[in-house]
Amino acid sequence: QQPVQSPQAVILREGEDAVINCSSSKALYSVHWYRQKHGEAPVFLMILLKGGEQKGHEKISASFNEKKQQSSLYLTASQLSYSGTYFCGARPSAGGTSYGKLTFGQGTILTVHP
């Protein structure tokens, strides 16, 4: 089942913050975040494993709440380069026949204006 992302779209001015949420109805092993710019391939941002961990990459960080089966991506002090579509990819288990099976959310379109 496809994870649900919210919001569907966000419009920001440079320097503003945003939060993108990803929720799953199934237990998850990991959540993967990607950004895709128009006409380009998805670019890996970060992976979070179950256990409630948080990660950061410059001004982009993420958390994974195992109990709620929810991950959130935090973008602080946004830059023009942050514009794009953000996808979360949910992986249900560590191995077995479902290994490698990432199911992506529908995407969140982030637009940053000067």
Add this chain to the structure above:
Amino acid sequence: DTEVTQTPKHLVMGMTNKKSLKCEQHMGHRAMYWYKQKAKKPPELMFVYSYEKLSINESVPSRFSPECPNSSLLNLHLHALQPEDSALYLCASSQVGRAERGGTQYFGPGTRLLVL
């Protein structure tokens, strides 16, 4: 080096044509993937190869035929496609294993396919 390359970048084919998409990676990854992506939609998994063997086929029509000749190469053979198969076809690769970084998929630039 986290580069996955795909050729061709663009492909136009008729419904009776046979063509192939190619994907290559030199990261030592032993899992490779084909995804289909329609405009404004997320990538949809088609096939997964693990150690050069097909491990997942997401009920893809037989007009799409994947092939993994070796650990670095992945092909997608196309035959008798329909106009609704027009999309961006993405290849990805990853390590295999339970390590933290295992399963992180790195995508190629894609092949934009138009079926007339």
